[in-house]
Amino acid sequence: MAALVRRSRFVVRPLLQVVQAWDLDARRWVRALRRSAVKVVFPSGEVVERKRAPGKQPRKAASEASAQEQREKSPLEESTSHAPSTWEESGLRYDKAYPGDRRLSSVMTIVKSRPFREKQGKILLEGRRLITDALKAGAVPKMFFFSRLEYLKALPVDKLKGVSLIKVKFEDIKDWSNLVTPQGIMGIFAKPDHVKMAYPKTQLQHSLPLSLICDNLRDPGNLGTILRSAAGAGCSKVLLTKGCVDPWEPKVLRAGMGAHFQVPIINNLEWETVPNYLPPDTRVYVADNCGLYAQAQMSNKASDHGWVSNQRLLKFQKYEEEEDVETGASQDWLPDVEVQSYDSDWTEAPAAVVIGGETDGVSLESLQLAESTGGKRLLIPVVPGVDSLNSAMAASILLFEGKRQLRGRAEHLSRDRSHH
Numbered sequence: 001m002a003a004l005v006r007r008s009r010f011v012v013r014p015l016l017q018v019v020q021a022w023d024l025d026a027r028r029w030v031r032a033l034r035r036s037a038v039k040v041v042f043p044s045g046e047v048v049e050r051k052r053a054p055g056k057q058p059r060k061a062a063s064e065a066s067a068q069e070q071r072e073k074s075p076l077e078e079s080t081s082h083a084p085s086t087w088e089e090s091g092l093r094y095d096k097a098y099p100g101d102r103r104l105s106s107v108m109t110i111v112k113s114r115p116f117r118e119k120q121g122k123i124l125l126e127g128r129r130l131i132t133d134a135l136k137a138g139a140v141p142k143m144f145f146f147s148r149l150e151y152l153k154a155l156p157v158d159k160l161k162g163v164s165l166i167k168v169k170f171e172d173i174k175d176w177s178n179l180v181t182p183q184g185i186m187g188i189f190a191k192p193d194h195v196k197m198a199y200p201k202t203q204l205q206h207s208l209p210l211s212l213i214c215d216n217l218r219d220p221g222n223l224g225t226i227l228r229s230a231a232g233a234g235c236s237k238v239l240l241t242k243g244c245v246d247p248w249e250p251k252v253l254r255a256g257m258g259a260h261f262q263v264p265i266i267n268n269l270e271w272e273t274v275p276n277y278l279p280p281d282t283r284v285y286v287a288d289n290c291g292l293y294a295q296a297q298m299s300n301k302a303s304d305h306g307w308v309s310n311q312r313l314l315k316f317q318k319y320e321e322e323e324d325v326e327t328g329a330s331q332d333w334l335p336d337v338e339v340q341s342y343d344s345d346w347t348e349a350p351a352a353v354v355i356g357g358e359t360d361g362v363s364l365e366s367l368q369l370a371e372s373t374g375g376k377r378l379l380i381p382v383v384p385g386v387d388s389l390n391s392a393m394a395a396s397i398l399l400f401e402g403k404r405q406l407r408g409r410a411e412h413l414s415r416d417r418s419h420h
Contacts, residue, residue: 094165137261194264224255240267
């Protein structure tokens with residue numbers, strides 16, 4: 001029995017020793033991989049200590065510091081994680097267009113057809129900047145077409161909810177676009193209502209008691225430039241009478257450079273309704289690159305400048321002379337509107353400036369409105385031999401002259417108040 005016990009002890013001990021030895025060797029090997037030497041002992045007996053990196057902490061201290069940082073950051077991360085801030089987190093989805101997709105045909109219809117735009121109440125905007133300006137002003141998007149996903153991701157995420165998002169080929173956008181270098185994204189919006197729009201606060205803060213009336217302007221580039229000048233000068237609103245080009249036409253939008261979403265635009269007005277959109281006691285002034293007909297109403301000194309009249313007023317004068325010869329009637333049909341130089345003071349009351357088209361000039365209705373409100377015709381001198389100024393240029397001159405006068409008057413009033 002004793003022999004059996006001794007034999008069992010002999011069998012068990014080697015097994016335990018083998019297992020322990022293997023386990024210790026394995027652990028030492030693994031731990032050695034994770035360690036870095038603190039001292040190096042060379043065969044000569046020289047001992048070199050390795051210094052720790054300046055910003056490096058012991059493993060235990062580093063782990064405690066990282067845990068502390070994690071605890072400090074976690075409340076902030078938890079507070080912001082509830083609101084989706086990226087395109088993916090918002091759960092937006094888009095479709096890919098297929099050949100013959102009816103949604104694609106609506107783009108070209110909006111681009112080319114003004115009656116369709118007015119009937120459906122939709123407009124087409126192109127480019128990230130213009131679309132962003134529209135979204136900030138409160139314009140309502142209906143559909144976006146884009147060729148690359150990053151173009152869509154550049155837009156505010158909260159404005160894309162509930163909007164149809166369609167990915168198309170870049171070749172399709174090139175076919176629809178009027179730009180030399182298309183930007184790869186287009187949007188169909190509901191036609192903006194000036195009453196519901198949220199125009200920039202800075203624009204509203206610098207708004208002046210100065211309105212612009214566009215009379216029979218038919219050139220898209222000119223109208224877009226005029227709208228841009230009106231926004232830059234601080235006009236309170238822009239009125240467009242019937243006969244003007246559609247302000248939401250793509251060419252006008254491109255020339256306006258975002259002005260459509262900085263100043264209220266009211267279009268397609270009859271002349272009888274124009275006073276309803278002007279502040280009380282507004283005086284209407286008519287822009288006039290004139291000379292021949294107006295020189296009769298100006299001093300000899302003014303007539304010496306040789307200002308050139310526009311063709312519309314010459315036509316009025318010719319028609320007036322023919323009526324007088326044939327019927328002997330008086331020449332009272334043409335409104336008697338006083339003429340003055342554009343740089344003379346004309347902003348003592350709320351003012352509205354009428355800009356006529358280059359082909360026909362100002363209309364008879366605009367002169368009648370100027371006469372009834374006590375306004376005048378504003379003359380811009382040009383060198384003899386020059387037919388007339390560009391409509392956009394004339395509008396810019398008059399609007400910024402009005403701004404200069406209004407600022408000067410405001411500064412004068414503030415000085416008077418300070419003295420008292």
